[in-house]
Amino acid sequence: MDKKDQVTLKVWNDKISINIIGMKKLAFVDTPEMYDLIGNARFRIPETEEAKENYKYPYSNEYKKSFHQISFDYYFGEELRKEAYGKDYIIEHLDNDGFNCSISNLFLLKKIKNTYKGWNFDKVVDDSKHIAAVTIYHILENRTFQITIAFNELYRNDQTGKSLEKIRLLYPYNYEIVLQDAEQIIEAISNRENINFERWKEMYRFKDIRIEYAPELQLTEEEKKQPPSSLVIRDGHYYLLVGKTDTSVGLITSIPYDKNWNID
Numbered sequence: 001m002d003k004k005d006q007v008t009l010k011v012w013n014d015k016i017s018i019n020i021i022g023m024k025k026l027a028f029v030d031t032p033e034m035y036d037l038i039g040n041a042r043f044r045i046p047e048t049e050e051a052k053e054n055y056k057y058p059y060s061n062e063y064k065k066s067f068h069q070i071s072f073d074y075y076f077g078e079e080l081r082k083e084a085y086g087k088d089y090i091i092e093h094l095d096n097d098g099f100n101c102s103i104s105n106l107f108l109l110k111k112i113k114n115t116y117k118g119w120n121f122d123k124v125v126d127d128s129k130h131i132a133a134v135t136i137y138h139i140l141e142n143r144t145f146q147i148t149i150a151f152n153e154l155y156r157n158d159q160t161g162k163s164l165e166k167i168r169l170l171y172p173y174n175y176e177i178v179l180q181d182a183e184q185i186i187e188a189i190s191n192r193e194n195i196n197f198e199r200w201k202e203m204y205r206f207k208d209i210r211i212e213y214a215p216e217l218q219l220t221e222e223e224k225k226q227p228p229s230s231l232v233i234r235d236g237h238y239y240l241l242v243g244k245t246d247t248s249v250g251l252i253t254s255i256p257y258d259k260n261w262n263i264d
Contacts, residue, residue: 015028028102090109091107146169172205
C-alpha cells in the first residue's frame with residue numbers, strides 16, 4: 001500500500017480527523033483551515049506491534065515535528081514554542097491523549113508540573129470516570145478555560161437534593177489555577193463528597209457556573225432490566241442509561257464546552 005493511502009483525513013464540522021493505519025484511535029485538530037498543512041505532513045507509520053503500542057504522539061516526517069507541535073505552532077508560532085521549551089515548558093495535552101491535538105486540548109505547562117499531573121490528576125480522572133467524567137478545555141477564541149463534569153452515576157446536590165447531570169465552570173486564562181481546582185474537584189467527587197455550590201464559590205476560582213440536573217425518569221420494569229448504554233424515550237427525547245455492570249458499560253467520557261461563554 002502506498003504510504004499516502006496509509007493516512008486518511010476527514011473533515012467533521014469544525015475538526016479534522018486523521019486515521020493512521022494500524023492505530024486504534026483517530027488523531028484530531030480543530031480547524032479545517034489546517035487541512036493542506038496536515039495533508040502534507042507525511043506522518044510516521046508504526047509497522048510493528050511494539051511500535052504501534054509505543055506510538056503515543058503522531059510525528060510528521062515532513063515537518064520534523066510531533067503533531068501537537070504542528071497544531072500549537074499554527075496558532076502561537078514556532079518561535080514562542082521554542083522559547084517556552086527553553087524555559088522548561090512542554091506542550092501539555094489537557095486530557096492526557098497524545099492524539100487529541102485540538103488547540104482546545106493543548107497548553108503550555110512546566111515539565112515538572114506535567115509529570116506530577118500524570119502521577120496524580122490523570123490517574124484520579126481515569127479511576128473516577130465511572131462516577132463522573134471531568135474534562136478541561138482551553139478556549140483560545142476568548143482566552144478562557146472551562147472545566148466540564150458529566151455524571152455517570154446518581155450524584156445529588158447537597159442543597160437541592162436533585163440529581164446532577166452536568167456542570168460547567170468558566171475560568172480566566174490561567175491554566176495552573178484551573179488545574180489546581182480541577183484536581184481538588186475530582187478528588188472530592190472520587191470520594192463522593194457532598195456538592196454544595198455556595199461552598200464551591202468560596203473554595204474555587206471559577207468566574208461563572210452552569211448546572212444541569214438530570215431528569216427524574218421513572219423507569220418501567222422492562223427498562224430497569226436494560227443494560228447501561230441503552231436508550232429510553234420520553235416525550236420524543238432519548239435518554240442514555242449510564243452506569244457499569246459486570247457485562248455492560250454505558251459511560252459518558254466527556255461533554256463539549258459551551259461556546260461564546262465570556263467572562264463579564
